Amino acid sequence: MIEVVFVEPESPGNVGFMARTMKNFGLERLVLINPCNIGEEAHYHAMHAQDVLDNCKTYPSLSQYLDEAEADFLVGTTGTPGGSYNVSRIAVTPEKLSYAINLKSKIALIFGREGDGLTNHEIDLCDVVVTIPTSDEYPIMNISHAAAVIFYELYKNVKTYPVEEIRESSRHEREDIADYMDWILQNLDYPSHKHQTTLTIFRRILGRAFITGREAHSMKGVFRKIRDKMINDK
Numbered sequence: 388m389i390e391v392v393f394v395e396p397e398s399p400g401n402v403g404f405m406a407r408t409m410k411n412f413g414l415e416r417l418v419l420i421n422p423c424n425i426g427e428e429a430h431y432h433a434m435h436a437q438d439v440l441d442n443c444k445t446y447p448s449l450s451q452y453l454d455e456a457e458a459d460f461l462v463g464t465t466g467t468p469g470g471s472y473n474v475s476r477i478a479v480t481p482e483k484l485s486y487a488i489n490l491k492s493k494i495a496l497i498f499g500r501e502g503d504g505l506t507n508h509e510i511d512l513c514d515v516v517v518t519i520p521t522s523d524e525y526p527i528m529n530i531s532h533a534a535a536v537i538f539y540e541l542y543k544n545v546k547t548y549p550v551e552e553i554r555e556s557s558r559h560e561r562e563d564i565a566d567y568m569d570w571i572l573q574n575l576d577y578p579s580h581k582h583q584t585t586l587t588i589f590r591r592i593l594g595r596a597f598i599t600g601r602e603a604h605s606m607k608g609v610f611r612k613i614r615d616k617m618i619n620d621k
Contacts, residue, residue: 406436
């Protein structure tokens with residue numbers, strides 16, 4: 388199940404286009420974060436996706452939505468992917484995302500503002516970041532066009548997804564693993580100025596790996612034994 392989260396949309400027209408694009412690919416759950424006044428313009432551009440607009444939910448902030456929604460997987464979107472020294476924005480393509488993610492999980496697909504996209508803090512909250520390869524001459528796409536590309540890649544495998552019987556790990560399970568890593572770094576006297584970056588890298592690896600529930604359970608067991616061994620050796 389996918390919820391499309393549009394953060395602080397600035398144009399009612401783009402809200403309407405987003406709803407229309409969602410309807411094209413069978414998506415029904417739209418969430419607006421601190422939106423502009425939607426009004427008749429959004430409904431006009433939504434065309435036959437009026438029901439998507441009528442049933443959309445609004446939240447005053449992304450943090451409040453995340454607290455209440457309890458999504459299993461947070462997918463951020465960016466037109467400015469990072470590299471080795473901007474680990475939060477290391478991104479996958481929509482195609483890679485479509486083959487790895489389990490659409491039976493509760494997924495929040497988060498789109499940023501039309502002008503500025505998602506902030507670094509908002510990107511940090513996500514499990515994985517997706518970006519669309521575009522020309523260097525004009526890399527930033529219209530929000531609804533970008534959404535259409537991502538929706539298509541997710542939708543094209545709906546009927547043939549090869550691992551639909553395998554349970555995707557939950558967000559809580561991955562957070563447990565990250566908490567173990569956090570504890571280990573603290574108790575290894577790891578340099579404090581490298582601690583948070585290393586932890587972010589580890590979280591991003593977990594996100595991009597799309598581990599299953601069974602894999603998460605095994606990893607938690609290994610990290611628990613490492614923690615217990617470190618405690619006993621003190």
